[in-house]
Amino acid sequence: MFLLNSMRKEVSVSKKKRYVLGMTVRSAAYPTNITDTLTNMVSEYEIILDEPHKIWKPKEFVSGNIILRLSRDAYNVAIKFSLINEINLKMSKTTRMISKSQETVTENSAYLYGDESHLLNLTKGEHVFPFKFKLPKHKKSFSSIDFKRGSNEYYIRGFLKAANDVTIQTCEKRISVLVPLDVEKYSNAIKKTMVLQSTFSNASIEDSHIANSHSNENASSFMTKLTKSSSGSSSTKNDNLFTLTDQQPEKMVKVSVNVPHSGFMVGELIPVKVDIKHYKAFNHSAGLIATLTRICRVNGNSKDIPVETFRKDISQTTAPLFIDSESKEASALMYLKVPLDAIATFTALPNYFTFQYYIEVVVNLSKKLTVYTASNEIVGKYLDNSSYTSHQGSILKENFNSLQRNISRIMKDDDEYVKHNDNEIDVSFSDLINVERLKRSKNVTGMSIEIVIGSCRTAKPISPVSSISDEGHVEMPPSIENNEEINDTENYNSLNEWLTAPGHSNEALPTPIYTPNEDIKVNSDKLELEQDRLKELESDPPLF
Structure with a gap:
């Protein structure tokens, strides 16, 4: 009895959390038996991209689904979604101090289902959570690199959260990102x-x-x-x-x-x-x-x-x-x-x-x-x-x-x-x-x-014609590249600001309003059938 009370006391005092990818994450702030119960409910938890083999560039939209299959009803859970850029270094075996170094460069997160303060319930069966987001472009945007001694990688991670921000299970998918390097500015001999x-x-x-x-x-x-x-x-x-x-x-x-x-x-x-x-x-x-x-x-x-x-x-x-x-x-x-x-x-x-x-x-x-x-x-x-x-x-x-x-x-x-x-x-x-x-x-x-x-070389812009005639003047619209350079740095202050709703695009045009033409008169179906029947008759019937 004393041993059981001491274990409970130790569990309630410890507030540290431990995150392990691909494994069940236990927290002292959440009962162990409930954590094991929620983990056993999950039979499938994965991320499926719409274009899994594509190499993405900044400001492009990445879409897909998070698939969650439960064997029974789950209560007080939430789905968190994150885009993480990590740098990994593998030092030489001769160095005694550090064998591996890892650092998170950027991390953008959003909740697909529920919230940190508003947990929801899920019924038994398969649940699909679609997502669509735009890859940010800022000074810390780097291309994906993977070599023997290190890597710079991008991950999409999904977290199944419970009460007190406890991570029950995680899933991840690695994506390839290419930040174009223009060599046009290096044109000097x-x-x-x-x-x-x-x-x-x-x-x-x-x-x-x-x-x-x-x-x-x-x-x-x-x-x-x-x-x-x-x-x-x-x-x-x-x-x-x-x-x-x-x-x-x-x-x-x-x-x-x-x-x-x-x-x-x-x-x-x-x-x-x-x-x-x-x-x-x-x-x-x-x-x-x-x-x-x-x-x-x-x-x-x-x-x-x-x-x-x-x-x-x-x-x-x-x-x-x-x-x-x-x-x-x-x-x-x-x-x-x-x-x-x-x-x-x-x-x-x-x-x-x-x-x-x-x-x-x-x-x-x-x-x-x-x-x-x-x-x-x-x-x-x-x-x-x-x-x-x-x-x-x-x-x-x-x-x-x-x-x-x-x-x-x-x-x-x-x-x-x-x-x-x-x-x-x-x-x-x-x-x-x-x-x-x-x-x-x-x-x-x-x-x-x-x-x-x-990876690219932009062509030099052709100088526009300043004037067509003495009276005419040509005005060139602002180029898209200049607009992109102005808005290259994007700051996402809000948690869900960087995540785009599924099926939504900022570049989509509004749907045009339909206006019918009142001058056109359409006959009814019965009248059209009668007119077709009269046309089949002979125009000059024979006389008896």
């Missing part, structure tokens, strides 16, 4: 120039050691002077390493990389033009390597946990480097492909994780270095004069065969030729060259250019 020069006038560049930097912004040698020709390119941090000596060098190599703009869409080709000016002839079948790299930085959200950096090479293109003995110059145009499943640039949450993209161009000026792929396949090596002549012949033959294929394709179908792009053939997505290891080799240098990968 980027040009980077790198100068390699020997500190000794009589030393050749092949005899000098090139120490590559391991930073993500630029990877160049200690004999390299890096200049920038656009505001979009990053500045050099180690300026003291690029100071020139008073002695004028006689041997110099100048490398310039040009990118038409710094923003590209998913699925687009990235043209990379490389111009090289050498002091002597040089030939290498794998002299230029362009790589599209994604850098992921995971922050432990704590000063004691270091930032972890992960690199992934997405696509790569290799081009030969042939420097003419007369002009001492070479130029190459390479293409990189952004895969369709690439994650857009994400830098909105630097305290958690970021995704950034770089174009890394590596220049191989070594005569002794043979380039291999990850599977140890030979990509290219240095070519002497005899090898260069035979290699040039094979290139001319390959170009002639490619020209014949293009001409036959043009004769066959013009549309098919336009849609086909031969530049994608040279892009590799697997079995790539390890450029990080290659940059540590002697006489190899390179540079990196940061770009932005987005």
Whole structure:
């Protein structure tokens, strides 16, 4: 008897609540036997979306139903509905302090049935609670991301509530949200120039050691002077390493990389033009390597946990480097492909994780270095004069065969030729060259250019005609995009303000009023039948 009273006292004193997804939630403020009874009543509790496989964008409407099946009558219950945006981080096993971090960014809630202060009853059987809401758009709207070390996810959760705000059971459904990233504003061209020069006038560049930097912004040698020709390119941090000596060098190599703009869409080709000016002839079948790299930085959200950096090479293109003995110059145009499943640039949450993209161009000026792929396949090596002549012949033959294929394709179908792009053939997505290891080799240098990968590119608006005639004037209505920019931030102060009633849309037009035309006279059905019968009679009956 004493043990039972002490247990009851402990239950009544404790006020803490524990929320566990997909399980029965018990609270000390509610009797355990009644909680178990309500839980046993629920035989089915799930969320069904009208479009379960759709990728949603902000300001779009999401609709569906919450299905609740009860085995008996339930009393004093309510249905709560929430849209939750959560960020999850999985730290490395080597870190001892935090193994997993979770934080709720935004949460919008509404009651579909009942209220916190007004509980209702439900009868035995199946109950359907339809819902429809508009995805909010504000500064904390981020796209859904799910990778190995973390995620940014959106959930729709339904709570079956009892008295004292006790959660009896929950159900949830994950939805995919895409916040468009427009790359039109990243249309400025980027040009980077790198100068390699020997500190000794009589030393050749092949005899000098090139120490590559391991930073993500630029990877160049200690004999390299890096200049920038656009505001979009990053500045050099180690300026003291690029100071020139008073002695004028006689041997110099100048490398310039040009990118038409710094923003590209998913699925687009990235043209990379490389111009090289050498002091002597040089030939290498794998002299230029362009790589599209994604850098992921995971922050432990704590000063004691270091930032972890992960690199992934997405696509790569290799081009030969042939420097003419007369002009001492070479130029190459390479293409990189952004895969369709690439994650857009994400830098909105630097305290958690970021995704950034770089174009890394590596220049191989070594005569002794043979380039291999990850599977140890030979990509290219240095070519002497005899090898260069035979290699040039094979290139001319390959170009002639490619020209014949293009001409036959043009004769066959013009549309098919336009849609086909031969530049994608040279892009590799697997079995790539390890450029990080290659940059540590002697006489190899390179540079990196940061770009932005987005999901859309808005066309530039056409300037409207100011006037049609001397007297006429054209007034353009306000654009929808400007209105959306004004109302981008939506604040939902009320609990049910963000939830839209089923079947209701703010953009729906009012129903027009029917006004009958009184001038039209309609005959009765009996009179129409008599007129049809008279028409079937003969107009001039025979005389007897």
